[in-house]
Amino acid sequence: MGFHQVEGATHFDFGPNLPSPTYLLDLRGERQRKYFDLLLQQVGVSLAPLLPEGIFNFTGREREVAQLVMSTQSIAEIAESLNVTEAAIKKHLGRIYKKAEVRGKIQLLKKLMEVANVR
Structure with missing residues (x-):
């Protein structure tokens, strides 16, 4: 879903035997809408209700x-x-x-x- 591990950005802040990679979330173009749709779906929210007239x-x-x-x-x-x-x-x-x-x-x-x- 757009997450990519960043090369050379692994840290050991949680201990010497616990490498923790850093990830980048790419939300360019269509990926942003899909990501937000997925997040909203997970919490049961729809963003497309009809707007009232006027x-x-x-x-x-x-x-x-x-x-x-x-x-x-x-x-x-x-x-x-x-x-x-x-x-x-x-x-x-x-x-x-x-x-x-x-x-x-x-x-x-x-x-x-x-x-x-x-x-």
Whole structure:
């Protein structure tokens, strides 16, 4: 699941006979979504509830983009699924951030989860 042992980064902090390797978690691209999906599945949480109509006065397209953000899709994946450019999605996200009064995707995700009552 993306973990790789780092060469030359083994330590013996737990004792001279207990080598402890260091691992690196690679979350680039699709791996990040898969990793978060796995973590959420383990605790029984779904990130794709439907957002209420009229939330933050989003337009239909903004609500659609926000919904896809909640499903942990990347900007490229959202653009592809809506058949638009990544630049268009970034413009939508800028307006969404302003309306939701957040500064980025993580804050948006947190706020949307609160509004949708995801626990």
